Amino acid sequence: MAEDAPRSRLGRGLAALIGDVEPSQAAAPAAPRERDRDAERVRSGARKVPIEFIRPNPRNPRRSFAEAELDELAASIRTRGLIQPIVVRSVAGKTDAYEIVAGERRWRASQRAALHEVPVVVIDVTDAQALEIAIIENVQRADLDPLEEAAGYQALLDSFGYGQDEVARTVGKSRPHVANTLRLLKLPDGVKAMITAGQLTAGHARMLVGQPDAESLARDIVARGLNVRQVEALVRERSDGPRPGPKPRSAAPQKDADTRAVEKRLSDALGLTVVIDHKGDGGTVHVHYRDLDQLDEVLRRLEAG
Structure with missing residues (x-):
């Protein structure tokens, strides 16, 4: 699969370029007039297609769509129509068939609103780029729960050979953020269920990775309403066990001035x-x-020399 287009170009200004950020949710742009022109070019290139010609992207990291939010959006669409187009790509080898790149929530709500046609913008992207756009769109809007975000990153690693540094550059996050998010996939299913339900935050859950009793710890955290610092102290206490009494230590030798200076x-x-x-x-x-x-x-400083 050819992927000659630079991956990094998708990470900056992507949402504005594909016209998929609602004004109330978009970050303040560095160059508003230029970004407005980009969005206008996208809107002018939109066309309507029958809604049954569109299918979701099976790689979309977002798996959960709140019923109440879909109902609210559907009600708005019935009143005002679908203002923003759905970003799609053509399905190879098929006529009048499109796969969603960005905007699955709008597509689902449009079905509930009984629309027969929806506006779309057709773009030409590879499988990897389609996944990048889906992740970036949802991360920018904070639509993904931490496990969906981690699964999206893992798909870029496994299916398209990305490294963690490249994932971080693509989605506009730090490498530690990507690494810490991926660690959540190692948690037991019971803990993952609490994350998906919103009972545990990513900060809470990261403390539980590698703990032999992670699920019981998670239940304890939820029952007691502990914050992240309290969880850190609880995990440290359980890992270290009871602390032994102080042991006499021989006096440490005094360091010379040169060593202290170094x-x-x-x-x-x-x-x-x-x-x-x-x-x-x-x-x-x-x-x-x-x-x-x-x-x-x-590590970054050492590698940079």
Whole structure:
């Protein structure tokens, strides 16, 4: 499958380009006049097609559509019509058949509103680009729950050979965000169900990854209404177990001024606590980090030289 078009071009200004962000939901544009011209070009290229010619994208990461929201949108469409076109692509080898790239919620609501035709904009994109657009559209609107977002990222990794850095650039998120979101897929099904139901946030759930009793912890968190910091303390307490009493320690040898100066230089450069232990002619450098974001930043700086 040819994918010669640069992937990064989809990440910036994508929603405005395909005319799929409602004014109340769009972020303030850097160049309003230019983006308005882009949206106007899209609207002028829209045409109406029978609604039965359109089918959803099986790779759309969004799986959940709230019934109440669909009913509200359908009522609006009955009154005012479908103002924004649905973005579609032609189905290979078929005449008058289109697959949704962006706008499945509007398509579903239009069916409820009993529309016979809907406005569409037809674009030419690959499978990978169609998935990128679906993820970006939903992430920009915060329509995806954390597991749907993670599944979309995983599809880019598995089906199209992306790396996490490339996924991050494509969807406009940081690499730590992508990595932490993907970790949610490792949780037990019971915990995933609580995330989908909105009982647990992504911040809560990330603390449970790798915990042998993740599901019981999750139920405890929901029952007690714990915040993320309290969950972090609870997980640490369960992982560490009861703390032993203090043990006598021999006095640490005093470090010379040169070693302390090097520790300070490294700490200032990395923004983290650095401890140097000399042993003979060699030694050990300890870099202390609080979370994965800080570790990722250390790696980025080291790789950048």
